[in-house]
Amino acid sequence: MTQLQDSLTGWIKAGALGLAVAAPFAVAAQAQTYPDPGETLDWTIAFGPGGGNDIMARTIVEILNTYDLYPGDITVENRAGGSGAVGWGYLFGQAGSGYGISTTSGSFVTTPLQADTPWEPADFTPVALLATDDLVLVVNGSSDIQDIGQFIEYAQSNPVTIAGTGTVNVDFIVPTLFAQAAGFEFEYVSFNSMADQTTALLSQSVDAMVGNPGEILGLIDSGDLRALVYSGASTPEALGDVPTMGEVGYEIGVSMPRGLILPPDAPAEAQAFWIETMQQVVETPEWAEYIRSNTLTPTVLYGEEFRTFLTNTQNGFAEVLRSVGAIQ
Amino acid sequence: MEIFSDLVMGLSYAVTPINLAYLLIGAMVGMIVGVIPGFGPSAGLAILLPLTFGMDPIGAIMMLAAIYYGSMYGGTITSILLNTPGESATVASTFDGYPLAKKGRAGPALVMQAVASFVGGTVGVILITILAPMFSQVSRSFGPPEYFLLAMMGMLTLLVMIGSNWKLGVISALIGFALGTVGVDLETGQSRYTFGSAELIGGIYFIPIAIGLFGLGELFYAFYSQIHKSASGSLVEYGREQRFWPTAQDFLSTRWTMVRGSILGFVVGVIPGAGATIASLMAYSTERSLSKTPENFGQGEMAGLVAPETANNAASSGAMIPLLTLGIPGSASTAVLLAAFLLWGLRPGPLFMEQNPELAWGMIASMYLGNIILLAINIFAIPLFVQIIKVPYRILGPCVVVICLLGTFTVHASFVETWLMFAAGVVGFFMRLYGFSPAALVLALVLGPLAEEALRQTLTISRGSFGIFLDRPASLWIIGVTIALVVLLPLMGRIGAGAGRAEKAGG
Numbered sequence: 001m002t003q004l005q006d007s008l009t010g011w012i013k014a015g016a017l018g019l020a021v022a023a024p025f026a027v028a029a030q031a032q033t034y035p036d037p038g039e040t041l042d043w044t045i046a047f048g049p050g051g052g053n054d055i056m057a058r059t060i061v062e063i064l065n066t067y068d069l070y071p072g073d074i075t076v077e078n079r080a081g082g083s084g085a086v087g088w089g090y091l092f093g094q095a096g097s098g099y100g101i102s103t104t105s106g107s108f109v110t111t112p113l114q115a116d117t118p119w120e121p122a123d124f125t126p127v128a129l130l131a132t133d134d135l136v137l138v139v140n141g142s143s144d145i146q147d148i149g150q151f152i153e154y155a156q157s158n159p160v161t162i163a164g165t166g167t168v169n170v171d172f173i174v175p176t177l178f179a180q181a182a183g184f185e186f187e188y189v190s191f192n193s194m195a196d197q198t199t200a201l202l203s204q205s206v207d208a209m210v211g212n213p214g215e216i217l218g219l220i221d222s223g224d225l226r227a228l229v230y231s232g233a234s235t236p237e238a239l240g241d242v243p244t245m246g247e248v249g250y251e252i253g254v255s256m257p258r259g260l261i262l263p264p265d266a267p268a269e270a271q272a273f274w275i276e277t278m279q280q281v282v283e284t285p286e287w288a289e290y291i292r293s294n295t296l297t298p299t300v301l302y303g304e305e306f307r308t309f310l311t312n313t314q315n316g317f318a319e320v321l322r323s324v325g326a327i328q
Numbered sequence: 329m330e331i332f333s334d335l336v337m338g339l340s341y342a343v344t345p346i347n348l349a350y351l352l353i354g355a356m357v358g359m360i361v362g363v364i365p366g367f368g369p370s371a372g373l374a375i376l377l378p379l380t381f382g383m384d385p386i387g388a389i390m391m392l393a394a395i396y397y398g399s400m401y402g403g404t405i406t407s408i409l410l411n412t413p414g415e416s417a418t419v420a421s422t423f424d425g426y427p428l429a430k431k432g433r434a435g436p437a438l439v440m441q442a443v444a445s446f447v448g449g450t451v452g453v454i455l456i457t458i459l460a461p462m463f464s465q466v467s468r469s470f471g472p473p474e475y476f477l478l479a480m481m482g483m484l485t486l487l488v489m490i491g492s493n494w495k496l497g498v499i500s501a502l503i504g505f506a507l508g509t510v511g512v513d514l515e516t517g518q519s520r521y522t523f524g525s526a527e528l529i530g531g532i533y534f535i536p537i538a539i540g541l542f543g544l545g546e547l548f549y550a551f552y553s554q555i556h557k558s559a560s561g562s563l564v565e566y567g568r569e570q571r572f573w574p575t576a577q578d579f580l581s582t583r584w585t586m587v588r589g590s591i592l593g594f595v596v597g598v599i600p601g602a603g604a605t606i607a608s609l610m611a612y613s614t615e616r617s618l619s620k621t622p623e624n625f626g627q628g629e630m631a632g633l634v635a636p637e638t639a640n641n642a643a644s645s646g647a648m649i650p651l652l653t654l655g656i657p658g659s660a661s662t663a664v665l666l667a668a669f670l671l672w673g674l675r676p677g678p679l680f681m682e683q684n685p686e687l688a689w690g691m692i693a694s695m696y697l698g699n700i701i702l703l704a705i706n707i708f709a710i711p712l713f714v715q716i717i718k719v720p721y722r723i724l725g726p727c728v729v730v731i732c733l734l735g736t737f738t739v740h741a742s743f744v745e746t747w748l749m750f751a752a753g754v755v756g757f758f759m760r761l762y763g764f765s766p767a768a769l770v771l772a773l774v775l776g777p778l779a780e781e782a783l784r785q786t787l788t789i790s791r792g793s794f795g796i797f798l799d800r801p802a803s804l805w806i807i808g809v810t811i812a813l814v815v816l817l818p819l820m821g822r823i824g825a826g827a828g829r830a831e832k833a834g835g
Contacts, residue, residue, distance in 0.1 A: 205785075
């Protein structure tokens with residue numbers, strides 16, 4: 001069994017190494033004690049291959065290697081399970097080390113709210129918030145509603161149904177806060193996946209839905225769906241002139257953090273090294289292309305500001321979810 | 329005709345030496361991930377996805393698509409030989425596939441499953457080629473009310489699975505429904521019976537349960553009945569003549585089964601979210617209710633193997649329609665394909681086939697070739713696989729435990745699921761011993777959450793009114809078909825009931 005299992009992990013590693021070409025030893029560009037080129041950087045991806053978290057981690061590793069930003073070897077390993085609890089639990093267990101690292105996504109905030117994880121987001125040593133996942137509100141292309149103004153007006157007199165993925169999720173929080181701000185009522189209809197909710201909207205079962213624009217750009221282009229408003233700080237280029245929630249006067253300030261973390265109590269020089277390194281990463285054209293093709297909002301915060309962001313996000317989520325009884 | 333010029337254009341992109349090599353790799357990998365229990369196509373796809381960075385998208389998509397439909401071929405092999413479904417869509421293939429092997433017909437069963445898979449896959453691709461635009465309308469008309477009715481139709485399958493001892497069958501199904509309530513409640517977000525475990529947030533996945541109930545349960549039962557001590561010591565009595573090829577009778581008696589299975593499988597596959605598992609189960613129960621000899625189902629009836637096999641392959645073709653025409657993935661596997669499109673900078677959606685004809689038609693054309701390759705691989709590989717059942721059971725038994733364990737653990741690397749698999753194995757043994765229905769349990773576990781979620785979504789949308797089911801044309805259609813089936817089923821059931829009861833009375 002071990003042998004077969006090893007060969008399976010072997011495939012995963014082969015995939016990882018194909019990208020993470022071992023960086024040359026001891027370039028010694030950095031004069032600090034960290035990083036020691038003899039130490040291997042243990043990069044944990046808390047989800048399986050192919051997901052958003054995986055793509056982000058592999059993109060960063062590729063950039064680090066292309067620009068020789070990290071002097072030692074990097075091993076990338078997918079440690080999926082329990083909505084991220086397994087992978088981030090593994091990183092939590094490396095407390096005090098500067099050679100464990102991981103990327104975060106929405107589950108980093110929501111999983112500890114739902115399960116008894118031994119860790120909280122604020123326990124980890126924050127490096128940087130690099131981007132946020134934000135949502136677009138869309139209606140069926142055959143709907144009479146042409147823009148967000150008409151939508152709010154319609155919703156104020158006729159309660160609407162809005163579809164999203166899951167309840168302990170930004171998909172539920174964003175329309176809830178937006179509706180409170182804009183003064184309308186709606187029924188939230190929760191689905192298991194973006195595919196299910198898109199099907200429901202196309203079959204005219206629901207009035208509108210929220211979702212990450214990436215997967216539905218094709219349907220927006222063809223006119224089958226109509227984008228009304230975007231929840232992020234700035235609208236991605238691909239969505240054209242769709243306004244943000246802030247631009248229509250109802251800023252809600254909630255989004256899913258895509259960032260980088262080290263184990264709890266990592267050495268200060270490790271944190272400083274990674275902050276400085278990520279400042280270089282976000283300036284590369286490869287990173288710009290990643291942001292563009294995944295329709296993310298480039299929101300960058302470093303160090304303690306990122307920790308504050310995580311705490312605020314989690315508190316905001318907990319408050320809304322507690323008020324509807326989703327969590328205790 | 330335009331379709332044929334598109335197809336020829338697709339072929340011209342697909343048939344290059346390097347692309348054919350990718351297709352072959354995809355078909356082989358698909359077979360392998362299918363054979364390993366639990367390690368389904370979506371996991372295989374996800375692992376190979378990073379390797380397609382920087383590949384030519386046409387070759388890459390040909391390879392990834394072949395992994396998907398290739399796994400439908402491979403998944404049946406362990407269903408037939410070890411009663412352990414390779415992945416969820418081949419659970420229904422254990423119902424008659426394993427009894428066939430026990431009767432000494434493992435060879436013909438394996439050949440027939442390959443032929444059935446080929447027919448299902450090929451009919452599916454032909455339907456994609458001709459009818460893709462029309463069927464995209466089907467995917468567009470399905471919302472929560474229709475999914476609920478579809479799940480109800482699937483529940484009719486339960487009536488078939490429950491078998492002659494209805495009390496034990498109902499108890500089995502209720503256990504399945506109860507297990508289906510575990511996990512986060514989709515509508516309210518509250519955790520149900522997760523005991524704070526992060527691994528149970530997503531609910532009880534049915535693969536560990538199916539592997540435990542069928543694979544381990546059968547194994548325990550085999551030891552209980554002391555097969556390992558018997559004269560030949562092998563799992564099944566293998567006929568002396570070792571007849572490898574199916575008889576003409578096998579083909580003749582299942583020709584309409586293949587046609588029905590292909591069409592049913594394709595239509596169900598087109599509906600996003602329904603997928604190959606439900607298609608195969610529905611094909612099995614439809615075939616049983618139409619059969620003149622329903623009492624033979626479960627005892628090693630060839631039609632009972634051919635029906636789910638054609639259906640799951642046709643469904644995997646059908647699932648390409650929402651992906652290609654709407655950019656909506658109908659299953660976990662097509663979701664990985666969608667991720668691949670996005671990775672390569674493509675924009676799936678209604679304009680996808682117009683904007684990327686060489687990619688879309690290249691993939692469709694490659695599916696014709698891929699199915700031929702897979703049929704050939706299967707026919708060559710079957711003599712090898714048949715050797716498995718000649719291995720003495722005292723050696724094969726422990727290997728099955730390892731395969732079950734490995735298959736369960738590789739899915740989510742979850743210890744909770746691994747323990748669930750062992751528990752399901754013990755439960756499966758006792759179910760087998762006392763005549764309960766593991767199949768009904770698994771089916772209830774699949775359909776229960778689907779029905780619950782769809783009904784609650786429907787009633788949220790309609791604000792509590794059941795009238796919504798009568799307002800929508802698509803849902804009216806499904807109600808009509810269901811009523812037709814309900815009228816047919818009792819008629820069929822009455823014919824077979826007497827014989828079945830007499831036979832099973834001993835338990």
